[in-house]
Amino acid sequence: MKKTTKQIDFLGRYGYVILSVIFFVLLALYNQTQDSITFNNGEGFDGVKYVDVVEQMRAGEPVAGPAPFVYRLATPYLTSLLPYSILNSYFIINSFFALISGLLLFYWLKKTLGKPLVAFGFVIYLFLHWQASLRFTVFYPADCDPLAIIFVMLGLILLQKLNEHFTWKKVMLLSALIFIGVFQREFILSIAFGIPFLGNCFKIENGQITINKALFIRNLKAFLPVFIVSLLGIWITHLLVITLENGYGFIHAIYRWMHQKSVFMLLAGFFYTLGILLIFPFLFPKSAVSVFKKHVYLVPILAIALALAWISGGDTERFILWYCPIYFLVIGQVLVDNKSFFLRKRVWIPTLISLVLTLRVFWQIPQYYLDYEGVSYPFFAVFGEDNFSDILATHATKWVTTANLILYLLLSLYFVYWRFVDKIRNMIRWQ
Structure with a gap:
């Protein structure tokens, strides 16, 4: 017991250094083993717009481009300050x-x-994930997600501190953070919706909701100025640029994806992102719910995160990773509370094997091809002569996504069986 405690203390003290070393080792490894995207001369899809913004900034020209990409100014501005080629500058800053x-x-x-x-393990998971910032930046450097995820994490850290001890100084700091954050991505505004739920404002006992009126009013007084300042930031981003007509409409995009992205695609996207870990909170719902009882402010943010995963666009995995700290916290609490279950060989071995496949740990991120007639083989991820579009749940060939979803559901049933093995055996009698 003492030895384990010392190991944990060592990790708590030196974890940042160890993770930094692992990061640079993996970055060097991926640079040697991962080819950059070749589509659009290495600029990718949305990256074409982000490269254009940097070119205009460096030339001292007014920034003009299609919505909503042209409003995401923070990373392109920082990239424009570096004295390297645009793609190399994006790679350096996003790394x-x-x-x-x-x-x-x-x-x-x-x-x-x-x-x-447990925290250390989730960071390694993030470093190994093909869609997360480390690996994906090597493949696709002209991206605006890595800094946005930092704003989400800083926002959650500040909300946690406010939840423990409310001060108006922290509220002002959070307001400044979100104001700057919306210059990066508009969805940073979602962090503000945790403010009305700070402290023990809401309690649920015996099916009854109790609201602390004084706390709720205080929280609303804190929320309104933060929300207004955040909207002001979004308004300023629209004033600073020239929006070119491209047929984009926010309401139209929501309507389109509500109808186009099925529940099956959405569920497959969650499995592609979180792997079989997704099922664990449903096996131990009390542990999962305990997180939200302690951190009620996460409930509205999670609701927004789930909605954005559905309606934001086709890259479901990327949208889920925006809010990965919340998903990791819930899964982590389940692992901590039910350690004896997850340390069984019949549990951790298939979990580990499936995660290696989900994350594509030993496989490159494939190139994107417009005209493609290769064969993809689904097995918790996509392998073979795969196309980039096939490793994304929404964009893949339907039979590929369906086959992988079935595999994840079958593995989920395997864990359900071992979670409730005694009850199942008592229910079934052989004669």
Whole structure:
């Protein structure tokens, strides 16, 4: 017991250094083994717009481009300050953001879970994930997600501190953070919706909701100015640029994806992002619910996160990773509370094997091809002569996504069986 405690203390103290070393080792490894995207001369899809913004900033021209990409000014501005080619500058700055987001995730999970080892494991998971900032930046450098994830993590850290001890100074700091954050991505505004639920404002006991009126009014007084300042930031981003007509409409995009993205695609996207870990909170719902009883402010943010995963667009996995700290916290609490179950060989071995496949740990991120006639083989991820579109749940060939979803559901049933094995055996009698 003492030896384990010492190991945990060591990890809590030196975890940041160890994670930084692992990050640079993996970054060097991926640079040698992962080819950059070749589509649109290495600029990718949305990256074409972000490269255009940097070119205009460096030339001292007014920034003009299609919505909503042209409003995302923070990363392109920082990129424009570096004296390298645009793609190399994006790679350098987004790699830096990937490191910082990993260290912030370690800090937040270590504080909320109180288990440095579990927090450490989730950061490694993030470093190995093909869609997360570290690996994806090597493949697709012209991206604006890595810094946005930092704003999410900083916002969650501040909300946690406010939840423990409310001060108006922290509210002002959170307001400034979100105001700057919306210059990066508009969805940073979602962090503000946790403010009305701070403290013990809401309690649920015996099916009855109790609201502390004084706390609720205080929280609303804190929320309104933060929300208004955040909207002001979004308005300023629209004033600073020239929006070119491209047929984009926010309401139209929501309507389109509500109808186009099925529940099956959405569920497959969650499995593609979180792997079989997704099923664990449903096996131990009390542990999962305990997180939201302690951190009620996460409930509205999670609701927004789930909605954005559905209606924001086709890249479901990317939208889920925006809010990965919340998902990791819930899963982590389940792991901590039910350690004896997850340490069984029949549980951790298939979990580990499936995660290696989900994350594509030993496989490159494939190129995107317009004209493609290769064969993809689904097995918890997509392998073979795969196309980039096939490793995304929404964009893949339907039979590929369906086959993988079935595999995840079958593995889920395997864990359901071992979770409730005694009850199942008592229900079934052989004669």
